[in-house]
Amino acid sequence: MAENPTQNIHEYLAEFEDIPGTRVYTAQRARRGYWINQFAMSMMKPENRERFKKDERAYLDEWDISEEGKQALLRRDYNALLDLGGNVYYLSKLFSADGIPFAEACSTMTDMTWPEYRQMMLDGGRKPEGNRSIRENLAAAAAAAQKN
């Protein structure tokens, strides 16, 4: 059996932060967002959805979520929720409770409208070029600036 050399955990995790526009669901985020995600799971039960819809704030106050997290949930600010440790598979229970398609919820995290995002997907999706590495993008921008 081929063996991989043991990876350095710090290097392994640091690389994740170099991906543009992406929050990898690391243990650190999972710990921070524990109650946001467990709240989102509670949306799978119809009686909870009903109580939440009746008074969102009151329902959120039953959970050990920071004020910042509650505000982000009320605004449906999914990028802020990812920063606070939310995970999209958990948050998708809130998309369902709101009755919006998964892809539409994804579009709200980008700089596009839902019709623009849908068209991008039909046209083959977002290209990997220029979207792989923050470091590489900065280096390319610096090289271009020097040329000019």
Place this chain on the structure above:
Amino acid sequence: MAKITAGVGSSHVPLLGVAVDQGKEKDDYFGPIFRGYDWTREWEKAEKPDVVVLVYNDHASYFDMNIVPTFAIGCGERFGICDEGWGPRPVPEVEGHPDLAWHIAQSLILDDFDMTIFNKLDVDHGLTVPLSMMFGQPEKWPCKVIPFAVNVVTYPVPSGNRCWAIGEAIKKAVESFPEDLNVQIWGTGGMSHQLQGPRAGLLNREWDNKFLDMLESDNDDVRHIPHIEYLRETGSEGIEMVMWLIMRGAMGKKVKTLHRHYHIPCSNTAIGHIVLEPAE
């Protein structure tokens, strides 16, 4: 003796389940996706597997943040269908094969894989969508299913190398089961997709096809692709492709490709599908 006779790789996008449940498989949007599965549906009717070891991931449906098993095997008699927030899919209950499942679990543990065992388990679209893609809408699924759940959500997820190795150990376990059984192993999820953040919507046709080429190859280079490459090249959820390596690891060194299909897009996702058989 039981034998693994074939491996199937397939995406498991939830929207495909919706398309089946609402009879949209032939419309303009879904037609090109489902036509790529016509071959496999006919082939499965002839193959009649007794058991499918179905490698999938739960999408915060039955599992929550309380318990995060890296590799889990369903050893129960039957598995319910999750309500993922809009009612359970109208599909038959999934029947397990506890004798083979417990045999695989024991064999894997003796081979140094620290398995989590589920007796009660409800399964989500990760498992039921591939069943619908391969078998359509029968009243009862035509085979027994052993759910094999992999954590590909909370990092670190298992390495491609570890996934391949556990696939090899599953093959060994199946081949030491005394009953004559025709067993298939399916690896599901992927291909490229990112469902979160400003980079959502990333797809990578070229990389996905390179990955399919690597699965067809006699060498095992594919097992050494690091997580960061999946993440950069195929989006944050493209990491699900490590589950295909469990299937590939269970095929042995050489494989013959029986069928292959690729289509962009389905919702946010690139659809990939491959059928392999061991060739040694």
